[in-house]
Amino acid sequence: MLRLLTIEFHKLKHNKASKILSLIYFGLLTSIALIAAIKFDIGPIKFHLAEMGIFNFPYIWHFNTYMASILKFFLLLVIVSMMANEYSYKTLKQNLIDGLSKKEFILSKFYTVIAFALISTLFVFLVSLVLGFIYSDYNELGIIFSDLQYLLAFFIKLVGFFSMGLFFGILVKRSAFAVGAMVVWLIVESMFKGYLFWSFRGAENTTESVNNVMQFLPFEALTNLIKEPFSRLGAVKSVANQIGENFTKSYDVSFLSILIVSIWTFVFIYLSYALLKKRDL
Secondary structure: OHHHHHHHHHHHHOOHHHHHHHHHHHHHHHHHHHHHHOEEEEOOEEEEHHHHOOOOOOHHHHHHHHHHHHOHHHHHHHHHHHHHHHHHOOHHHHHHHOOOOHHHHHHHHHHHHHHHHHHHHHHHHHHHHHHHHHHOOOOOHHHHOOOOHHHHHHHHHHHHHHHHHHHHHHHHOOHHHHHHHHHHHHHHHHHHHHHHHHHOOOOOOHHHHHHHHHOOOHHHHHHHHOOOOHHHOHHHHHHHHHOOOOOOOOOOOOHHHHHHHHHHHHHHHHHHHHHHHHOOO
């Protein structure tokens, strides 16, 4: 494993675009801290995000992993360009000539995906911990280290998303087309969701019926891992109660979503290997 990772990181070390994208990604993760600086007063109205509790333990784990997962696109570009470069610079063929098997080649890419996801998770953990110690109203150890399941969900979400990118990178061999193919897949899923709402129109619990079907599709499963955290804020709930709305939404990390994303991850990695094994390089 270490040998395969060393090979991959050696390639990335000499890829200027990958280094720039990685720096942008981790820079943006750090910039989550800038949200605390959003503050303005308009007459009697005082707005300060940090004082709304977004950096309170344990809510911060939910909020920061959700915000960080939006930025995963930058590392996706590193993954797909990493695969595209293998074809462009003929390094894939050279690796196989040098004795690397196709299975080892795919494993080296998958280990890199896991490494990126793990580093990202640790980075978000540290940034959240620092912000929490600065702004949180609750600093008891039991509260600080509760809800850490969002970090696990974040890690699994990145591994699943990057594995999908790796598959499309191998399938179409060009980074721009690989990203485009993923966008098309997302559009198809969205259209299918719209079709389900049309099919189930007039039925009881339409939304629930649609979600029960959609949860098995990759992008929807990835989305379900970390649900939006904004309606969970006390201030939002207070406003909702004043206008007669009640939130009964569950924000928990679902084991079923973890299982579905894990299965899709296996499918994408296996298909990547099957595709590479079938091709005459």
